[in-house]
Amino acid sequence: MKRKDIVPTQIERQMRDEDFIVSKTDTKGIITYGNPIFIEFSGYSEAELIGTQHNIIRHPDMPRAAFKLAWDTIQAGQEFFAYVKNMSKDGSYYWVFAHITPDFDQSGRIIGYTSVRRCPKRSAIEALTPVYRQMLEAEQAAGARDAIAAGTKVLVDLLNLKDMSYEALVFAL
Ligand SMILES: Cc1cc2nc3c(=O)[nH]c(=O)nc-3n(C[C@H](O)[C@H](O)[C@H](O)COP(=O)(O)O)c2cc1C
Numbered sequence: 001m002k003r004k005d006i007v008p009t010q011i012e013r014q015m016r017d018e019d020f021i022v023s024k025t026d027t028k029g030i031i032t033y034g035n036p037i038f039i040e041f042s043g044y045s046e047a048e049l050i051g052t053q054h055n056i057i058r059h060p061d062m063p064r065a066a067f068k069l070a071w072d073t074i075q076a077g078q079e080f081f082a083y084v085k086n087m088s089k090d091g092s093y094y095w096v097f098a099h100i101t102p103d104f105d106q107s108g109r110i111i112g113y114t115s116v117r118r119c120p121k122r123s124a125i126e127a128l129t130p131v132y133r134q135m136l137e138a139e140q141a142a143g144a145r146d147a148i149a150a151g152t153k154v155l156v157d158l159l160n161l162k163d164m165s166y167e168a169l170v171f172a173l
Helices: 036-042 066-073 120-144 144-162 165-171
Strands: 023-027 029-035 081-085 093-104 110-118
Touching: 023 036, 023 093, 029 036, 029 110, 036 066, 066 081, 066 093, 066 110, 081 120, 081 165, 120 144
Parallel strands: none
Antiparallel strands: 023 029, 023 110, 081 093, 093 110
């Protein structure tokens, strides 16, 4: 079944405090490793996950601009933190607080990425849900070609209003 055929449901799976959801990808975002909790939350088998694009668990409520910011940051060799809403194979959703880092070889070249996710704070999910919704609405109104710029503008306007960097905002939630 393709991700686009999955109907999102209102059923939530919640991470436990002691959980760490870990996955690794190559430089193109193809999954190369997932720990047992990653496999459990995704609802897919390990065989279905390995070798597949990480967007297999993308939730349609997530704005594209969030992933653009993530990729720009990690491809520049930096770490990235984000609250992400993911979708399991059965259409249920689960929120995570993700930390993505580049993996380097001995010469400093990026050879892939690792993401470690922890249980997110409820207050952060509540604060971010309307922000992601506004970003998504702006993206949908702008159309495919201008979507990322429109979604990014919503986020940048919010950061300017709060006079905060993206990372400061994430940790203030
Ligand atoms: C290490 C790593 C972990 C990722 N984890 C997630 C994730 O948990 N959920 C998600 O939707 N995208 C994740 N992504 C981003 C996806 O690769 C993809 O960019 C995103 O789902 C948007 O899909 P799209 O590029 O097809 O629009 C991750 C990327 C990397 C490199």
